[in-house]
Amino acid sequence: MPEFKHVDRAIYYDAVGAGPVVVFQHGLGGDRRQALAALGGLTGYRVVAMDAPGHGETCGELGTASFQSFADCVLGLLDHLGIESAAVGGISMGSGIALALALRTPDRVRSLMLVRPAWLAGRRPRNLDLVARLGHWIEDDGLDAARVKLEVDSFYLEMLRTDPACAASLAAVLERPQALDAAEVLYRMVDDRPFGAMDEMAEIRCPTLVIANEGDPVHPLPLGVKLSQAIDEAQLEVIPPRYAQASAHQAALTQALQGFLDQHSG
Numbered sequence: 001m002p003e004f005k006h007v008d009r010a011i012y013y014d015a016v017g018a019g020p021v022v023v024f025q026h027g028l029g030g031d032r033r034q035a036l037a038a039l040g041g042l043t044g045y046r047v048v049a050m051d052a053p054g055h056g057e058t059c060g061e062l063g064t065a066s067f068q069s070f071a072d073c074v075l076g077l078l079d080h081l082g083i084e085s086a087a088v089g090g091i092s093m094g095s096g097i098a099l100a101l102a103l104r105t106p107d108r109v110r111s112l113m114l115v116r117p118a119w120l121a122g123r124r125p126r127n128l129d130l131v132a133r134l135g136h137w138i139e140d141d142g143l144d145a146a147r148v149k150l151e152v153d154s155f156y157l158e159m160l161r162t163d164p165a166c167a168a169s170l171a172a173v174l175e176r177p178q179a180l181d182a183a184e185v186l187y188r189m190v191d192d193r194p195f196g197a198m199d200e201m202a203e204i205r206c207p208t209l210v211i212a213n214e215g216d217p218v219h220p221l222p223l224g225v226k227l228s229q230a231i232d233e234a235q236l237e238v239i240p241p242r243y244a245q246a247s248a249h250q251a252a253l254t255q256a257l258q259g260f261l262d263q264h265s266g
Contacts (some may be wrong), residue, residue: 001013001014001057001182002190003016004077004080005075005130006072006076006077007028007063007072009053009058010058011050011051011053011058011073011077011078011220012032012050012051012056012057012058013032013046013048013049013051014015014032014036014048014049014075015046015048015049015052015081015256016036016046016047017042017043017044017045017046017047018044018045018046019044019045019046019097019265020044020046020086020087020265021043021045021046021048021081021083021087022039022045022046022047022048022087022088022113022261022263023048023049023053023077023078023086023087023088023089024038024039024043024047024049024088024089024090024091024094024113025049025050025070025074025089025090025091025094025095025097026047026049026051026052026055026056026090026091026094026100026130027090027091027092027093027094027116027118027184028092028093028118028128028186028189028190029055029131029172029173029186030055030056030091031051031055031056031057031136031176031198032050032051032056033048033056034091035049035090035091035094036049037245038091038115038250038253039257040099040254041149041250041251041254041255041258042181042254042257042261043233043256043258044262045087045261045265048083048086050073050074050077050109052070052073052093052097053065053070053073053182053185054068054178054182054184054185054199055176055182055185056177056178057177059178059182060116060180063091064188064191065184065188065189065192066188066189066195067096067097067100067119067186067189067192067193068092068100068104070093070097070100071097071101071104074088074098075101075105078108081176082159083109084108085107085108085109086108086109086110086213086260087103087109087111087113087264087265088101088108088109088110088111088112088113089113089114089137089162089209089235090113090114091115091116091117092115092117092118092218092219093113093117093118093189094115094121095113095114095116096117096118096119096193096194097194098114098196099114099195099204100144100195102204102206103195103200103203103204105189106203106204106205106206107211109206110206110243110264111206111207111208111209111260111261111264111265112204112206112207112208112209113208113209113257113260113261114208114209114210114211114224114227115211115228116211116213116216116219116224116242117210117212117219117223117224118213118218118219118223119193119194119201119225120198120199120226121192121193121195121196121197121225122193123190123191123193124190124191124193125190125223127218127219127220127223128190128218129155129190130153130155130156130170131170131173131186131187131190132152132186132187132220133149133153133187134146134150134170134173134174134183134186134188134220135183135185135186135187135188135190136183136187137142137149137150138174138179138183138186139183139184140178140246141234142157142180143174143179146172146174147171150170150171150174151164156170156171158233161215163209163215163216163217163241163243163244165216165243165244165246166176166216166217166242166243166244169218169243170218173186175191177225178180180217190217199230200232201227201230201231202232202233204232204234205232207233207235207263207264208228208231208234208235209234209235209237209241209256209257209260210227210231210234210235210236210237211224211236211237211238211243211253211256211257212224212225212228212236212238212239212242213235213238213239213241213246213249214241215237215243215244216238216241216242216243217242219242221238224236224238235260237252237256239253239256240250240252259263
């Protein structure tokens with residue numbers, strides 16, 4: 001599997017397909033396979049995705065896990081591949097990384113695709129509080145104790161009742177390869193933010209697509225709507241829920257991304 005060095009760390013990535021480059025980042029607790037699967041239906045593009053530090057096969061000391069440090073990794077990947085600019089996006093945390101990158105280096109980002117955003121300008125968003133607590137539970141008490149605490153948590157129990165697939169995705173954080181060794185990445189990222197104030201979104205000038213879905217307590221629809229309204233001429237697509245209607249969600253996601261990229265890849 002290809003890798004590149006960034007600040008003395010090996011960062012693993014994959015690149016599939018041929019055509020204009022799309023750099024797409026996974027969500028918190030995921031890995032590059034999540035990003036590649038989300039874009040698996042695209043045609044005519046080269047999709048590049050990396051394992052952010054503390055995720056997938058990118059191991060070692062976390063250093064300062066933050067949206068800015070992860071954006072630095074994406075810049076390192078672009079430099080490693082000799083890519084001057086690309087369409088950039090991601091899921092959840094990945095969309096925050098893409099936003100941080102676009103604000104810092106707008107010349108490297110040709111267009112933005114923000115899928116199921118979960119952060120705005122505030123730290124420790126309520127929708128992600130349980131993820132942060134999971135990180136602390138794992139670090140302080142171990143995986144088994146964290147699992148017990150999760151199973152009696154009121155937010156989790158309500159999610160289990162109303163959206164069991166979403167609840168399962170949260171519980172899967174306990175099963176990821178670096179669940180124990182990189183537990184801190186969960187609370188560090190939830191306690192961070194991709195930008196400092198909503199008015200910074202006026203600085204985004206590239207074509208932007210925001211994709212949100214209903215019925216997702218971790219990625220609330222109003223958050224995606226607010227983000228799309230803050231970015232000048234951003235396009236908002238509301239698609240079927242990721243967890244309750246997985247097949248319909250994926251089909252709509254592919255259609256929205258394909259149409260957006262085809263329109264703005266020239």
